Amino acid sequence: MEHSPPPFFNRGPAPLVRLAFFASLSLALLVLDARFRYTEGLRGALALAVYPLQTLATLPAALGGRAAEYFSSQSQLREENAALRARLLAASQAAQRYEAAQAETGQLRRLIGAAERLPLKSTAAEILYNGRDPYSRKVVIDKGSQSGLRAGSPVVDENGVIGQVTRAHALTSEVTLLTDKEQAIPVQVVRNGLRAVAFGAGSSGMLELRFMAANAEIQNGDKLVTSGIDGTYPPGLPVATVARIERDAAYAFAHIMCQPAAGVESGGYVLVLDSEAKRLAYPEDAGQERDKRPGKIRKPRRKDGDAAQ
Amino acid sequence: MQLSDSPAAQRILLPVRASTVLGSLAFALLVNFLPWKNVALAPDLVALVLVFWCVREPRLVGLGAGWLLGLLMDVGNGVLMGQHALAYSLLAFASITLSRRILWFPLWGQALHVAALLLFAQGVAALVRLAAGAEFPGWSIAVGPLVGAALWPVVSVVLLLPQRMPVDVDETRAI
Numbered sequence: 001m002e003h004s005p006p007p008f009f010n011r012g013p014a015p016l017v018r019l020a021f022f023a024s025l026s027l028a029l030l031v032l033d034a035r036f037r038y039t040e041g042l043r044g045a046l047a048l049a050v051y052p053l054q055t056l057a058t059l060p061a062a063l064g065g066r067a068a069e070y071f072s073s074q075s076q077l078r079e080e081n082a083a084l085r086a087r088l089l090a091a092s093q094a095a096q097r098y099e100a101a102q103a104e105t106g107q108l109r110r111l112i113g114a115a116e117r118l119p120l121k122s123t124a125a126e127i128l129y130n131g132r133d134p135y136s137r138k139v140v141i142d143k144g145s146q147s148g149l150r151a152g153s154p155v156v157d158e159n160g161v162i163g164q165v166t167r168a169h170a171l172t173s174e175v176t177l178l179t180d181k182e183q184a185i186p187v188q189v190v191r192n193g194l195r196a197v198a199f200g201a202g203s204s205g206m207l208e209l210r211f212m213a214a215n216a217e218i219q220n221g222d223k224l225v226t227s228g229i230d231g232t233y234p235p236g237l238p239v240a241t242v243a244r245i246e247r248d249a250a251y252a253f254a255h256i257m258c259q260p261a262a263g264v265e266s267g268g269y270v271l272v273l274d275s276e277a278k279r280l281a282y283p284e285d286a287g288q289e290r291d292k293r294p295g296k297i298r299k300p301r302r303k304d305g306d307a308a309q
Numbered sequence: 310m311q312l313s314d315s316p317a318a319q320r321i322l323l324p325v326r327a328s329t330v331l332g333s334l335a336f337a338l339l340v341n342f343l344p345w346k347n348v349a350l351a352p353d354l355v356a357l358v359l360v361f362w363c364v365r366e367p368r369l370v371g372l373g374a375g376w377l378l379g380l381l382m383d384v385g386n387g388v389l390m391g392q393h394a395l396a397y398s399l400l401a402f403a404s405i406t407l408s409r410r411i412l413w414f415p416l417w418g419q420a421l422h423v424a425a426l427l428l429f430a431q432g433v434a435a436l437v438r439l440a441a442g443a444e445f446p447g448w449s450i451a452v453g454p455l456v457g458a459a460l461w462p463v464v465s466v467v468l469l470l471p472q473r474m475p476v477d478v479d480e481t482r483a484i
Binding site: 025026027029030033039043049050054056057133136167181182203 | 335338339340341342343344345348349351368371372373375376379380381384385386387388389390391392394395398399402405406435437438441442443444446447449450
């Protein structure tokens with residue numbers, strides 16, 4: 001004979017059973033997200049659901065900023081205006097020379113039969129807030145896939161590269177900063193063309209050049225720019241300046257720290273570049289080789305750091 | 310108004326309204342989404358309100374609510390999917406298990422229990438992130454839970470206010 005409680009005492013499954021259910025569900029989600037990135041659809045849908053709350057949460061800061069603007073004095077605005085005018089003049093001068101140089105470069109590249117560099121499309125965006133995750137360095141910007149942003153696009157400010165779009169939601173996007181531990185960027189020393197890969201050094205706000213031989217020709221104050229060999233970052237964007245080099249005979253590699261050129265952790269407005277236009281075609285023989293291999297079909301994994309290869 | 314909610318001084322409360330629970334949780338989410346200057350020091354209000362309702366109304370708010378809130382936090386913060394979900398489900402379970410015990414203490418004693426609970430949840434989240442390969446951001450991540458626990462007396466007084474109000478003001482009634 002069964003002894004089940006009458007239905008009005010029914011409380012559903014026991015708490016421990018519920019805990020096991022929800023804990024295993026969370027663990028499954030964790031593995032699916034961390035290893036395979038299969039949860040982007042669910043994330044997109046939920047992101048749209050929390051979007052109103054997030055907008056509401058950024059409203060006080062935006063209103064405060066607007067109020068401060070309203071009360072800023074005329075002389076202050078005048079000064080700022082003059083400074084901006086001077087900078088515009090300098091920038092337009094540089095832009096004119098750049099245009100001429102670009103035309104010349106295009107002509108030369110055509111002469112030697114190299115592929116022409118296509119002009120970059122760029123989208124201006126505003127940084128909404130810093131990421132609320134103490135374990136990573138991210139910012140959220142106010143443009144998303146509706147404005148044509150895609151994951152992987154480089155993000156720059158007026159001084160240089162600040163990071164890369166790692167997740168594009170419908171109306172906002174997450175930008176992983178160069179100083180994040182998982183972020184890598186291929187760079188080149190301007191002085192001698194030496195190529196290297198810069199990794200984020202985490203909470204120190206610096207970049208680190210890894211796997212550089214202890215006798216590599218690099219010195220303090222060297223400027224680093226993107227090398228462009230990854231096909232994601234266009235070549236020639238300022239990235240960092242070498243700040244400290246430690247060469248230790250006990251190690252094969254030098255320990256090189258660099259100061260980012262752009263205001264990676266500060267600043268309000270950024271440009272998102274579209275890198276799609278100049279991506280190289282996938283080599284045909286590599287594709288065939290992959291198909292020939294029997295069994296073991298793996299989906300290519302998308303990773304934040306796959307830009308640096 | 311009496312601050313102490315120890316059983317000796319406990320008043321008969323009105324039944325809780327679902328709108329109060331939902332409203333408080335939505336407000337907590339909103340506070341968590343505010344652009345904090347230093348995230349590690351900011352209290353996790355969602356976890357605090359979740360603990361409050363799990364302790365007060367374990368039949369109404371439980372692991373399911375915690376899990377869903379955790380997912381929303383994960384997506385809103387752009388972190389690993391399931392990190393907060395796991396932490397909040399464990400937090401809800403621990404709060405429900407301890408709910409009878411916690412209510413026996415005065416408010417500051419309750420706050421001590423809540424500090425332990427919030428630290429536990431933060432520890433779970435930290436373990437998950439470290440296992441996923443993130444770097445340890447320093448011991449400052451323990452400050453947020455402690456600030457949250459310090460807010461417990463305020464939160465519990467404010468959230469119980471709707472249940473202390475009389476249904477209709479009647480001069481002849483004793484309470």
